[in-house]
Structures are given as structure tokens and as C-alpha cells.
Amino acid sequence: MTITCGFEAQRFINPTVKSLPPSGIRRFFDLVASTRGVISLGVGEPDFVTPWHIREACVQSLERGYTMYTSNYGLPELRQAIAGYLAERFGLSYDPQKQVMVTIGASEAVDLALRTVINPGDEVLIPEPCYVSYQPIAQMAGGVPVTVPTTMEDEFAITAARLEKYITPRTKVLILCFPNNPTGAVLNDAEMQAIAALVKKYNLLVISDEIYAELRYDGPPRSFAALPGMQERTILVSGFSKAFAMTGWRVGYVAAHPDFLAAMVKIHQYTILCAPVMGQMAALEALRHGRQDVERMVAEYDRRRRLVVSRLREMGLECFEPRGAFYVFPSIKVTGLTSTQFAEELLKEEKVAVVPGPAFGSSGEGFIRCSYATSLAELMEAMNRMERFVARRLAFKHRAAAHA
Amino acid sequence: MRKKILELLENNGKLNAKEIAIMLALPADQVAKEIAAMEEEKIILRYHTLINWEKAGEEEVAALIDVKVTPQQDVGFDEIAGRIYRYPEVKSVFLMSGSYDLSVLVQGKSLKEVATFVSQKLATLEHVQSTVTHFILKRYKQDGVIFEDQEADRRQVLQP
Numbered sequence: 001m002t003i004t005c006g007f008e009a010q011r012f013i014n015p016t017v018k019s020l021p022p023s024g025i026r027r028f029f030d031l032v033a034s035t036r037g038v039i040s041l042g043v044g045e046p047d048f049v050t051p052w053h054i055r056e057a058c059v060q061s062l063e064r065g066y067t068m069y070t071s072n073y074g075l076p077e078l079r080q081a082i083a084g085y086l087a088e089r090f091g092l093s094y095d096p097q098k099q100v101m102v103t104i105g106a107s108e109a110v111d112l113a114l115r116t117v118i119n120p121g122d123e124v125l126i127p128e129p130c131y132v133s134y135q136p137i138a139q140m141a142g143g144v145p146v147t148v149p150t151t152m153e154d155e156f157a158i159t160a161a162r163l164e165k166y167i168t169p170r171t172k173v174l175i176l177c178f179p180n181n182p183t184g185a186v187l188n189d190a191e192m193q194a195i196a197a198l199v200k201k202y203n204l205l206v207i208s209d210e211i212y213a214e215l216r217y218d219g220p221p222r223s224f225a226a227l228p229g230m231q232e233r234t235i236l237v238s239g240f241s242k243a244f245a246m247t248g249w250r251v252g253y254v255a256a257h258p259d260f261l262a263a264m265v266k267i268h269q270y271t272i273l274c275a276p277v278m279g280q281m282a283a284l285e286a287l288r289h290g291r292q293d294v295e296r297m298v299a300e301y302d303r304r305r306r307l308v309v310s311r312l313r314e315m316g317l318e319c320f321e322p323r324g325a326f327y328v329f330p331s332i333k334v335t336g337l338t339s340t341q342f343a344e345e346l347l348k349e350e351k352v353a354v355v356p357g358p359a360f361g362s363s364g365e366g367f368i369r370c371s372y373a374t375s376l377a378e379l380m381e382a383m384n385r386m387e388r389f390v391a392r393r394l395a396f397k398h399r400a401a402a403h404a
Numbered sequence: 405m406r407k408k409i410l411e412l413l414e415n416n417g418k419l420n421a422k423e424i425a426i427m428l429a430l431p432a433d434q435v436a437k438e439i440a441a442m443e444e445e446k447i448i449l450r451y452h453t454l455i456n457w458e459k460a461g462e463e464e465v466a467a468l469i470d471v472k473v474t475p476q477q478d479v480g481f482d483e484i485a486g487r488i489y490r491y492p493e494v495k496s497v498f499l500m501s502g503s504y505d506l507s508v509l510v511q512g513k514s515l516k517e518v519a520t521f522v523s524q525k526l527a528t529l530e531h532v533q534s535t536v537t538h539f540i541l542k543r544y545k546q547d548g549v550i551f552e553d554q555e556a557d558r559r560q561v562l563q564p
Contacts (some may be wrong), residue, residue, distance in 0.1 A: 023564065025562055025564060028562065029560075029561065029562045032561045032562050033561050033562075038561065040561045040562060041562070042562040042563070043559050043560070043562065043563055044563040044564055045559055045563065047557065047559070049555045119452065131564065149444075181564075257472060302426070303412070303427035304427070306426050306427050306428075306429055307423065307426050307427050310426045340413075353562060355533040355562065355564070359564060360564070376416065377416075380423075
């Protein structure tokens with residue numbers, strides 16, 4: 001491209017966007033991508049390919065000529081199926097006509113929700129470590145993100161007591177994402193009830209990102225919206241990516257009070273129009289005939305989860321037992337390294353990629369995220385390599401201590 | 405518990421008792437005991453490796469043979485099946501419903517070797533009425549494994 005002298009593109013860029021930090025793992029990504037023979041435990045999506053019958057349903061829909069726009073809200077059959085799923089799985093009752101909308105992944109739903117409710121200066125509570133997009137989305141909506149750290153001592157669950165300390169008169173929204181990326185933490189019933197009481201007391205709204213709800217290993221999935229009095233206060237966000245191994249399809253949904261939905265659909269129709277019909281057809285098949293696939297994948301994740309936690313503890317890393325999603329979040333403090341040092345040196349010496357904890361917020365320092373959405377054989381090899389690396393670091397540390 | 409252990413071993417015979425125990429949240433000594441018991445009881449018959457011989461550069465000819473037989477009094481098909489499966493060339497034998505009785509998988513070094521086995525050994529057995537030989541031209545999928553799997557890991561190496 002030829003650039004005319006004197007044109008300053010930067011001057012045109014909105015300062016809020018300009019001030020957004022670039023993804024914290026960009027530099028590390030380049031390093032991983034340029035190294036050969038890497039086993040990556042840094043991937044945030046299932047290693048399974050979308051089940052064949054779901055792909056086949058999409059192909060057939062194309063053959064039958066489903067290539068047009070759908071309703072802004074999404075295919076009526078799909079909304080019906082989503083409402084049916086939420087009723088059967090969580091005991092939630094939503095009107096598929098007025099309370100369910102299909103979105104481009106759960107990410108769009110979070111964006112719509114925040115843009116719909118945030119006034120400039122409104123504070124958004126975000127427990128961290130957390131997925132990287134909540135803060136930037138809140139900022140772009142004009143809100144003020146207020147991060148609330150969680151700790152390994154609390155099993156990375158957010159407690160009502162801690163949350164209350166961060167509530168101010170400007171607090172409007174609480175974002176919950178449990179089971180959590182990157183920690184794998186879940187909220188138990190008592191914790192959810194205590195948070196619900198707080199939400200009521202301070203008249204807050206909850207955006208509950210339940211994209212990992214199905215990937216739960218300590219019992220059936222739970223929805224925050226299903227707590228007494230919480231359905232109208234919760235904008236429930238979910239999708240098909242994680243449970244059905246459908247990340248690339250970009251199909252998610254939002255279920256909420258009809259007034260919220262009516263407002264959200266306005267933004268959605270002017271910016272997106274509708275989610276792609278192909279993905280919606282696939283999602284419909286997933287909900288109708290995909291239950292067994294989810295069970296099969298969850299059983300497989302669960303076995304890998306136990307193996308990885310056991311191996312990490314054996315090599316001397318403190319590791320809380322995750323009860324959801326497909327991540328473990330071990331502490332690497334015992335090695336004396338920072339998270340970034342650990343990740344970079346592990347990559348260089350043993351060719352295993354993990355994500356440094358601070359990529360998910362400053363309370364992630366001292367931790368790394370390992371995804372076990374990787375084949376068993378690769379996981380075992382990665383654990384062998386990591387064990388060698390940790391053993392070397394611990395031996396070095398002990399020698400240094402002996403010297404001193 | 406046995407079913408879960410077997411399901412894991414069926415897909416990966418290299419797993420040891422300790423690894424299985426961790427994955428299933430069971431005591432390791434109990435898993436080891438169960439595996440030994442199942443070996444003893446011939447529930448676990450062999451730890452098998454699925455090999456793509458073609459890729460290994462080895463010639464391999466196999467044929468599925470539909471065999472029609474005359475069942476015998478008292479022993480039915482079992483007697484004749486036994487006479488067939490004792491041949492080492494025969495890799496598997498199934499009793500089938502439908503238009504023939506036994507499905508026999510025969511493996512050999514060459515087309516001629518297999519054909520000779522069928523015409524001289526199998527077809528000449530008493531009570532064998534007829535045989536139809538289908539040579540296997542290509543293996544696409546066996547025991548749940550796709551041989552030339554196109555579904556490589558296409559994920560980005562690192563994502564938040």
C-alpha cells in the first residue's frame with residue numbers, strides 16, 4: 001500500500017480502542033508457532049472434531065438450499081430447541097419467541113448484554129483470573145471494569161464476602177463465568193446462593209457466561225439463572241462451542257428477560273443481522289441428537305483431568321482440583337520462576353506450550369494454564385517433559401539454597 | 405468397574421494399572437487385581453496392536469469368504485467352525501445370519517496363497533457346500549480407527 005505523506009491513521013482511532021491492551025499472549029504465540037515439535041497445552045478449544053452427524057446435518061442443509069438470512073432472533077426451531085434444552089437441563093422456563101436469541105458465539109452475546117445495559121461510568125464486577133474479553137468489552141461499552149481476584153485457597157471460586165468489598169453505588173453488573181476459564185473452578189450451590197443474595201441486596205444484574213456448563217465433573221450442570229429470583233436478573237449466555245466441539249461454527253445464544261432481549265436484538269440486527277444459517281442448522285442437530293456425544297467427550301475429559309492433576313502433583317506442583325471446563329491451573333511458585341519465565345523456558349527446553357497465568361489477569365501470576373483438551377498420548381508425553389523440566393528447576397533451587 | 409477398565413484397555417493396551425486407576429479414581433491395587441483376574445478368566449484375551457501393514461511396506465492379502473455349510477446334528481455349526489478356525493491362515497470366523505453361514509477372514513502373503521487355501525483346504529472340507537471369496541482391496545477403517553485420517557489437529561497453537 002502506498003501511504004500519502006502526512007496521513008496519520010492513528011489520529012482517527014478512538015482512544016478507548018487505542019488504549020485496549022493487545023492480547024497478552026501474542027508474543028508468546030509467535031514463539032510457540034515458530035518452534036517445531038511442540039505439544040501445545042495452550043489451546044482453548046476441544047481437540048475433538050465436531051461429531052460427524054452434526055457436520056452432515058450442515059452439509060444436507062446446504063444441499064437443500066438453506067443459504068439465506070434467518071430471523072434476527074435465529075431459526076425458530078433452534079430457539080425452540082434451546083428453550084427446551086434449558087428447561088430440561090436446568091429447570092428454566094424461557095419463551096422461545098421473546099426470550100431466546102441466537103448469536104455469533106457466546107462472545108457476541110456478552111458484548112450485546114454489556115452494550116445494552118451499561119451507561120458511561122457504570123462499574124462491572126469481573127472475578128479474575130478470567131477469560132480475556134470481559135474487560136475490553138466492558139470498556140468499549142463505556143463501563144468501568146472492576147476485577148475481583150479469586151485465590152487458590154478459595155479454589156478460585158468467587159465468594160460473596162469478597163465480592164461485597166468491591167461493590168460501590170456505581171456497581172451495575174456482575175459477570176460470572178463458572179465453570180471457569182482458565183482455572184476450571186465451579187461454584188457450589190451455597191456459594192451461588194450467597195452471591196444471589198448479594199445481587200438482590202445491591203440490585204445488580206448478572207451476566208452469566210455458561211459456555212462450559214456441560215463440562216462439569218462433580219455433578220450435573222448448574223445455571224445461575226435457576227436460583228430463586230435470579231432468572232429475571234440474569235442474562236444467560238451460552239453456546240455450542242465447548243460442549244459439542246463446535247468452536248469454529250460460531251453459534252451461541254442468549255436467554256434473558258423479554259425487555260433485555262428486545263433491546264439486545266436491536267444491536268444484533270443492526271450489526272450482525274443474524275447468525276449464519278449453516279451453523280444454526282448444525283446447532284439444531286447438536287441439540288436434537290448430540291447428547292451422547294457430550295457424554296462421551298465429558299467422560300474422556302474427566303479421565304484426562306484426573307491423570308493430569310495427579311501427574312502435576314507428583315512432579316511437585318501445587319494444583320487445585322478443577323471441577324469443570326478442560327483446564328488445570330497449577331501453581332508454579334515452588335520453582336522460583338514467574339509464570340512467563342516458566343512458560344518460555346518450558347517451551348525452549350522441553351517444547352511444551354502452556355499459557356502464563358497473568359494472561360487472565362494479575363491474580364494469575366504464579367500459575368500456568370494447561371488445557372487437557374489434547375489426546376491422551378500427547379498429554380502423557382507433555383507431562384513427562386514437564387516433569388523433567390520441573391525436576392531440573394527444583395534441583396537448581398535446592399543447590400542454590402544449599403550454597404547460601 | 406470392569407467395564408470401565410475394559411473400555412480404556414480396548415483403545416489403549418499400553419495403559420498400566422496405575423494410570424487406569426488414576427483416570428477412573430479407583431485404588432491402584434484393586435485395578436491391578438481386576439486386570440489380572442480378567443486375564444485369568446480369559447475376558448482379556450490379548451493386548452493387540454492395530455497396524456497399517458500397507459504403510460509399513462509389507463505385502464498383505466486378505467479375503468472375506470462366505471461359507472455355506474450343512475449343520476450337523478447335536479453340534480450344529482460349532483464342529484465345522486472348529487475345523488475351519490484351527491487353520492493358522494484363518495484370522496477370524498463368525499457365524500452369520502442371512503444367505504450364508506460362516507464368514508471367514510483368511511490372510512496370506514499373496515493372492516495365490518489365499519486362493520489356494522480356499523480351494524484346497526476350505527472348499528474341500530466335509531459339510532462345506534460352497535464358498536464365495538471376496539478379496540479385500542483397501543482398509544479404510546478398522547476397529548474404530550480410520551487408516552488415513554484427514555482430520556489432523558487444525559487448531560491454533562495457543563488461544564486464551
